[in-house]
Amino acid sequence: MKRFWSFVIKEFYHIFRDRKTLLILFGLPVTLILIFGYVIRSEIKDANIAIYDPSKDEITKDISNKLLASDYFNLVENVQNIQEIDDIFKKGVVREIIVFESDFARKLEQNGEASIQLIADASDANTANLVVNYTRAIIFDYMNELNRNNPNPLQILAEPRMVYNEEMKGAYMFVPGTMALILMLVSALMTSISIVREKEMGTMEVLLVSPLKPAQIILGKVTPYVTLSLINAVTIILLGYFVFGVPIHGSVFLLLAECMLFILLALSLGLLISTLTSSQRAAMFISLFSLMLPTILLSGFIFPVENMPEILQWLSVIVPPKYFIIIIKDIMLKGVGMSFVWKETLVLIGMTTIFILLSIRKFKIRLD
């Protein structure tokens, strides 16, 4: 144990003495989460909309006025013909088209129910979502006012419809996505660099000649990074929760356990990379290109996997963060338990095992 702790203490010295490492470890997660958070959650103001109002009665006019009176919307066009909708979106100016039913007021009075369709350009999924939510909130407000003194409440149904990206996947993923990115970066990149640095400096040789067992060297190397990665994961979850209101519906314990699993996976990848190369620079490039880029591009973090060309969809199957993001999203947003994420969890466990076995093999080959 004494050997092990001497080693861990030494690793912490390395980490805390190097400003660049510290910055990557602690500055980066906070910065990234704030950037992604604010980019994705940006307020809408003067979003361009168009209105199709075939009934043109008191109520539809009231609703239109109320929408436009808010600062959020800016009327660009009054649509005359329902067929024009596609062309209007294609011009790319209008974010949302509000389509009232014909005979809106009459239907509302007679049936107690009338509907408005909110068609949004979801090629920018995030803005579409925001615009639709704002619109619904205003319509809901208006409905409540109408119903205040009414014994038979009236229903205005605001039905959102997204065009170009109907399922709205990809939005509100920034917390799981950033978490995957940062854990990958901290665990894999930093571990591989710190191991390769020992090779480069020649200290690895001395460690191997010492009574330390290879497993002790590796454990000593990764322990500090496991600790720091866990701290990072918690920071990200807390930031997401308190700053951006991203809920945690599921079990916090399960969430942390899955984070831990992903950290182990990233560490084993880092180990594997460190056995492939003996220069810090090469380790960094391999990490960046084989880990960071797929995490950003192929995991579904920013670009929904469903919208990718088929080849890339196949490629994304072997990208570990994809599964992690699904798990985290399910636990945090949907509040599901292990019975829903066991498949993804198994995939991650399988991948971790393979990477660890591979790196042990490589490490041994290097020794004999």
Add this chain to the structure above:
Amino acid sequence: MRNYTENIIEAENLVKKFGDFTANDRLNFQVKKGEIFGFLGANGAGKTTAIKILCGLWLPTSGNIKVAGFDVYKQREKIKRNIGYMSQKFSLYEDLTVKENFRFYGGIYRMRSGDIREKTGFFLKKLDLEKSGDTVLSSIPLGWKQKLAFSIAIMHDPKIVFLDEPTGGVDPVTRRQFWDMIYETAHNGITVFVTTHYMDEAEYCDRVSIMVDGKIEALDTPGNLKEKFRVESMNEVFIKLARKK
């Protein structure tokens, strides 16, 4: 000249092959306790391979080899606990202070904290670096770093210390001081197994072996070797042997 009797390293027909290539071809030698043993050879002659085997890093292909009384096949852990090692690459941590380096290496050899402190104080005093204990290693001159690395390699009182080209890139004055440290170490009973490219350093060894193409071509005291080849210096011995091929 001291009288060496006890064998601390025994190598009998040491062979190491990498595929078809034979890096070490039936090496036979003994190193006596407390001796300064020079292990010479041109680059690629197989010195590093042999050292790695003696240190318990690599397994030999065949041969009977004992280091500090332990078998290199079965007792590598025990060997590792009883040797010190300093490589040709500089091997302390640049971003740790002098004392932290001592503490780390002492720790991985399971020394007690009190002993580590005592040894640290002892070596710092000896190297006249008492004021630099808390200095980060990167701001200490190379010559001193080399001496520190050597001190750390022997701080756990190993039976043998392996020095793989310890004086590469060091000025002549420091080299001389370094060899004083080696003498002192050997005098205290620690066997010194050293490789070098400097033939003047070979003259300081009690005995030297010269490897050519994976084989030991000569093994004796520098004096006897010079006499045998009828030359004035180890340098000439070395060149004569290397040319023979």
